[in-house]
Amino acid sequence: SGLYTPPSSGGVHTVTATSVADTGQSASAIIAVTDLSGVFTYRNNLARDGTNPHEYALTSSDVNTTTFGKLFTCTVDGNVYTQPLWVPQVNVNGTRRNVVFVGTEHDSVFAFDAEASPCSTLWHSDLLSVANGGTSGEIPVPDADAGLGEHDITPENGVTGTPVIDPASNTLYVVSQSEGPTGTFHQRLHALDLGTGSEKFNGPIDISAMVVGAGYDSSGATVVFTPRTENQRAGLALVNGVVYIVWGSHDDADPYHGWVMGYNASNLSQVAVYNITADGQKGGIWMGGAAPAADSANSLYISTGNGTMDHDSTVTPNTDLGDSVIKLTTSSGLSLGDWFSPFNQIDLESQDLDLGSGGVLL
Secondary structure (H helix, E strand, C coil): CCCCCCCCCCEEEEEEEECCCCCCCEEEEEEEECCCCCECCHHHCCCCCCCCCCCCCCCCCCCCCCCCCCCCCCCCCCCCCCCCEEEEEEEECCEEEEEEEEEECCCEEEEEECCCCCCCEEEEEECCCHHHCCCCCCECEEHHHHCCCCCCCCCEECCCCCCEEECCCCEEEEEEEEECCCCCEEEEEEEEECCCCCECCCCCEECCCEEECCCCCCCCCEEECCCCCCCCCCCCEEECCEEEEECCCCCCCCCCECEEEEEECCCCCEEEEEECCCCCCECCCCHHHCCCEECCCCCEEEECCCECECCCCCCCCCCCECCCEEEEECCCCCEEEEEECCCCHHHHHHCCCCHHHCCCCC
């Protein structure tokens, strides 16, 4: 006749039932209840430390070959370079679901029921459809068209960077890359409704940018973003109402730079642009797929790969920061707050040993 009422916080609970007819007979069950609000971003948080302090069910005793293993498999339409994200209690067609979100290189985003076995697809968004900003005949970029044919990502390039989710507005932000017609390349920022996969905020928007600079691909003292050779490998970051996106390259195919852009999360307007090597070349931001980290002051932290590094030189201009760890302040657009470059940067550059091959952990 009893009803167990747990406290409001998550944790491990022992529930015991005792027979009314024979009070000497009882049994207990251990129940783990999480208060994890969701996995909304790459490695769980803006520090990028990967911790989940709300994990109560998995322990060293129950994660074993007897009681722990694959429950079901979900099929997608392309390779997955993104980290799956998880959101509880999403309203899908009037029913609350715990949902896993996955982006693919075929320019798709899938929403799967996190508990259903066999797998249940709640929705699938084709980012190249007309409803999602695509045009007739548009396709994910074949790897040979993206770079030098060295097949860094094969056979096609679509969604590579891990999306980011805003639980307050129930929105998933993701970048797509595509080609169509042949020789014409696009990168777009999409804002998808968590419950339906439909575009929000009048999205998507075509990604474009230019900065003043004397870089190796400059024209009229201007460097322009190139959607073909720029590789959106790193995850997206949502910081203080702004979605931040960074880029590296495909196969080191020229021209490319390390770009950082910020978009207003509520209307997708571009609010900030920064180029790591505006007066030089390269300096891509890969970070092993990691997303930019951020601190309590909303400053971003990134690491860059091979490229011009002249920030400590007496030669003008001296604004380039290849092979460096960089702090960008965000109080007014994006500006350089601090930086570190190793003493042997020239040696790293000459051997193609990118400092920025891994992400930044706060």
